[in-house]
Amino acid sequence: MSRAGDSLVALEPAARAGVAEAADRARTTGQTRWVARVIEVEAIDPLAGFARSQAQDRFFWEQVDTGESFCAWGVADETESAGRRRFEDVRAWSERVRERIHWLGSGRPASSPLLLGGFGFEDDPASSEHWKSFPPARFVLPAVLGERRDGRMRWVLLARIEPGVPAATVEGELEARLAEALDTQQPQALATQEPETAPREGKTERAASERRPLSDPSLLPWVSGPEYRVQSDRPHEVYTAQVARALDEIGRGRLQKIVLARSLRVDHEGSLDVPGFLDRLRSIYSSCALIAMARGEDTFLAATPETLVRLRDRDLSTAALAGSAPRGRSPEEDRALGAALEASEKDRAEHAHVVEAIRAAIEPFCETLEIPAEPRLRGLFGIQHLETPVSGRLREAARSVAGARPVDVLDLVSALHPTPAVGGVPAPAAREWLRRFEGLDRGWYAAPLGWLDAGGGGDFRVALRSGLLRSRRPERSGLPPEAIDESHAWLFAGAGIVDGSQPEQELAETRIKLRALLAPLTEI
Numbered sequence: 001m002s003r004a005g006d007s008l009v010a011l012e013p014a015a016r017a018g019v020a021e022a023a024d025r026a027r028t029t030g031q032t033r034w035v036a037r038v039i040e041v042e043a044i045d046p047l048a049g050f051a052r053s054q055a056q057d058r059f060f061w062e063q064v065d066t067g068e069s070f071c072a073w074g075v076a077d078e079t080e081s082a083g084r085r086r087f088e089d090v091r092a093w094s095e096r097v098r099e100r101i102h103w104l105g106s107g108r109p110a111s112s113p114l115l116l117g118g119f120g121f122e123d124d125p126a127s128s129e130h131w132k133s134f135p136p137a138r139f140v141l142p143a144v145l146g147e148r149r150d151g152r153m154r155w156v157l158l159a160r161i162e163p164g165v166p167a168a169t170v171e172g173e174l175e176a177r178l179a180e181a182l183d184t185q186q187p188q189a190l191a192t193q194e195p196e197t198a199p200r201e202g203k204t205e206r207a208a209s210e211r212r213p214l215s216d217p218s219l220l221p222w223v224s225g226p227e228y229r230v231q232s233d234r235p236h237e238v239y240t241a242q243v244a245r246a247l248d249e250i251g252r253g254r255l256q257k258i259v260l261a262r263s264l265r266v267d268h269e270g271s272l273d274v275p276g277f278l279d280r281l282r283s284i285y286s287s288c289a290l291i292a293m294a295r296g297e298d299t300f301l302a303a304t305p306e307t308l309v310r311l312r313d314r315d316l317s318t319a320a321l322a323g324s325a326p327r328g329r330s331p332e333e334d335r336a337l338g339a340a341l342e343a344s345e346k347d348r349a350e351h352a353h354v355v356e357a358i359r360a361a362i363e364p365f366c367e368t369l370e371i372p373a374e375p376r377l378r379g380l381f382g383i384q385h386l387e388t389p390v391s392g393r394l395r396e397a398a399r400s401v402a403g404a405r406p407v408d409v410l411d412l413v414s415a416l417h418p419t420p421a422v423g424g425v426p427a428p429a430a431r432e433w434l435r436r437f438e439g440l441d442r443g444w445y446a447a448p449l450g451w452l453d454a455g456g457g458g459d460f461r462v463a464l465r466s467g468l469l470r471s472r473r474p475e476r477s478g479l480p481p482e483a484i485d486e487s488h489a490w491l492f493a494g495a496g497i498v499d500g501s502q503p504e505q506e507l508a509e510t511r512i513k514l515r516a517l518l519a520p521l522t523e524i
Contacts, residue, residue, distance in 0.1 A: 009178050011037070011171050015104040019174070022102040023167040030163050031100065034076055034141065037157045037174050038105040044146045044153045045185055046071035047282075050292065051275035052184040057140055058294045059116045060278065061451070064286040067148065070113055074143025074177075076158040084123050086137035087414040094410075094452050097141055101158075101454075108156065110455040111312045112149060115139050118293060118300075118449035118463070121418065121442040122435075130470060130490065131443035133298040139452070144181050155181045228522040229267045233440065239510070240503035242437060243495075249433065250499050257353045258424040258433055260506070261440055261494030264514050266521060268487045272471035274299050280520040284381045289461045291449050300444050302466035303517075305380055308416055308448050309362075311409040311457040314394040316362065320354040321378065322421045322496055323347030323386035324509055338377045338384055346500035351375055351386040353420040353498070357427070358390055361415040365407050366392035383512050408456035413448050422446035422462060422494065443468065445492040467491040467517050491517045 011019070019035055026033040049071035050060040057078075062069035077097055081089035094115050117139030120126060125135055145156040157177040159170045239262055249255045274294070278301065282290050285303040292301035306321045325341040328334030341347055355371065363369055369392040378387035398407045423446075424430025445468075450460035468490045493513035495506040 009175050009182070011174060012105070015174075016167070016171060018102055018104040019161075019170050020167045022161050023165060023170060025102075026161045026163045026165070032077075032163070033100045033102065033161045034097065035102045035104055035159050035161060035170060035174065037178070038103065038108045039155045039157070039178060040106045041153050041155060043185070044148055044155070046146055046148065047275060047278060049073070049144075049146050049181065049184040050278070050294075054294075055296075057142070058292075059140075059142065060290070060292040061113070062282060062290045064282055064288075064290070068150075070145060070147035070149065072113075072116055072140075072142035072145040075140050076143045076160050077141040078139065080135045080138045082123065082125055082136040086119065086123060087410050090117075090137050090139055091408065091410045094139070098454050106154065108154060109150065111453045111457055112147065113145065113451040113459075114454050115141055115452040116293070117451075118444055119413075119417070119447050120444055121422075121447040122431075126441045126443040128441040128443070130298075130468060130488070131441065133295040134293075134300055134444045134468075144177050146181060146184075157181070227269055230518065230522075231265050231267075233263045233265065236507055240507055242439075243497055243501065243503040243506050245437060246433070246497045247499075247501060247503075250497070255429055255433065256425040257350060257420055257496055257498045258430050259420070259422050259446075259494045259496050260434075260438060261442065261445065261492055262510055263440060263445075263493075264491045264518060266489040266491065266518070268489070270487065272469050272487045272489060272521075274301075274469055274471060277301075277469075277521055280523070281517075284520060285465070285516075287380065288465070291461060291463070293449065297471050299469045299471070300449075300463070300466065301469070302449060302461070302463040304449075304461045304464045304466065305378065305385070306421065306462040306464050308419070308450070308460040308462050309409065309412045310459045311394075311412060312453075313455075313457065314396070315391070316366070316394065316412065317389070317391045318358060318362070318416070319390055320351060320358055320375070320388040320419075320421065321385050322354040323351040323375070324495075324512075325384050326512055327379065327382055327384055334379075334384075338379070341384065341386060342375075342377065346498060347386060348375075349500070350496045350498045351388070353425045355388050355390075357420045357425065358416065362390075362392060362412060365394055365398050365412065365415075367395045368393045380516075382516055406456065409452065409458040409460065413460050417448050418446065419462070421496070422464070440492075442492070446494065465493075465513065465516050467521070489521060491521070 015037055022033050022035045046069045050058050056073045057075050058073040060071050079093040120136040123136055143158055147154055157174050159173040161170055242260055246258045278292055281303045288303045288305045290303050292299055307319050309318045325337045328337050371390050372388055375386040375388045378385045394407055444463055445466050447463050448460040449463045452458040471487045491514055493510040495509040
């Protein structure tokens with residue numbers, strides 16, 4: 001692979017001309033503009049890019065089973081918002097940025113990722129200090145983006161051009177960013193911590209993915225060394241009492257469903273190995289979207305099985321995912337548990353609430369809508385769900401509620417969030433009940449996380465199987481390790497409560513979901 005100083009780093013004559021044109025437009029209009037240089041390469045490891053850019057804002061996305069992934073770091077522009085207009089604020093910013101980008105170099109599909117970020121579960125800022133890096137809405141135009149998509153691999157290098165900035169300055173920035181991107185792909189890029197270990201007897205279940213990195217939990221010995229201390233955010237009897245309260249509300253007809261969540265706090269005496277954690281998750285949850293967004297020492301990540309909505313041109317897809325059961329210890333037990341889930345009136349009722357809410361939210365935008373009559377089983381590592389895939393095509397003349405522009409992916413995100421799979425039914429009453437009684441500052445948990453493309457489309461996932469990590473790194477502070485505060489992680493999980501739910505069973509469901517992150521985080 002070419003390195004800094006090679007011909008690949010230097011701008012081509014056509015790119016230099018494009019930079020000069022953009023700089024001239026910025027000067028004559030008095031408006032900020034951006035240039036995006038696209039370079040096709042032979043190989044990209046997005047996780048290595050994410051791991052090496054730890055001093056900057058950074059983003060990672062991977063869908064293992066499709067082979068699509070990307071990383072990004074740095075900020076060429078950004079926006080934050082809160083309140084009921086946060087979706088509209090992000091849209092206005094995205095339109096302004098997209099209109100002012102000058103594209104240089106290789107061609108790139110307009111449906112590729114461009115603006116990256118997410119939304120909080122609530123419109124207003126979280127009250128907990130540990131959510132300070134993740135406001136109710138935050139999106140960035142990155143400085144560097146590396147992607148593996150549609151069988152092609154590309155680096156996209158972006159630079160901001162303020163009015164009056166010389167073209168030569170921008171050329172230097174683009175060349176430096178490509179050199180930095182290429183450097184992240186060197187062998188030392190992904191260095192994970194190796195804890196002290198002792199031999200382990202026996203075997204563990206094979207991970208779902210055929211790819212088995214050295215950090216695959218099924219290859220790791222038992223961990224001894226730095227401590228991980230785990231504490232639930234509330235006693236188990238408090239959670240089961242909350243489930244009972246929710247069932248009383250359902251019995252009175254005030255709610256049909258409520259998703260009651262809880263969290264675990266994990267304290268660690270050393271720094272948390274976030275790239276290693278992601279590497280372990282990718283080997284276990286190969287059919288999920290693995291997403292991480294980091295700012296400084298704070299990382300929010302999810303290995304989520306749930307798509308909120310994807311929009312490419314006029315084609316949209318989403319899915320209802322609700323109703324859960326554990327996996328069996330043998331194929332026979334697994335099939336029996338799956339059959340029981342499919343036959344469960346309680347789980348089918350919970351699932352039906354989600355399907356109908358999705359139908360009601362997106363049907364007004366669609367000329368066609370396909371929803372199977374029966375759900376299918378979605379098997380994951382340690383748990384299985386009922387799933388109904390949903391696809392549709394936007395009306396050609398579909399307009400937003402404002403009536404002045406075409407529908408975009410943010411209209412669909414706003415209409416769908418929160419689905420009954422993470423909130424409840426009816427949605428307004430469920431959200432109010434959660435604010436009063438759940439006692440959990442959700443932040444970005446169960447909220448939309450994803451990206452926008454250059455044409456109004458994008459891909460958003462529901463941040464389930466998610467966690468917030470605040471990792472203290474001695475090498476960045478200049479202090480000795482013993483002077484550094486502990487690292488902390490918060491892991492989140494919820495259970496859907498409907499008529500027929502049993503408090504102890506709902507608690508058990510949250511345990512299964514929390515273990516999905518706790519085990520690979522602590523390497524147990």
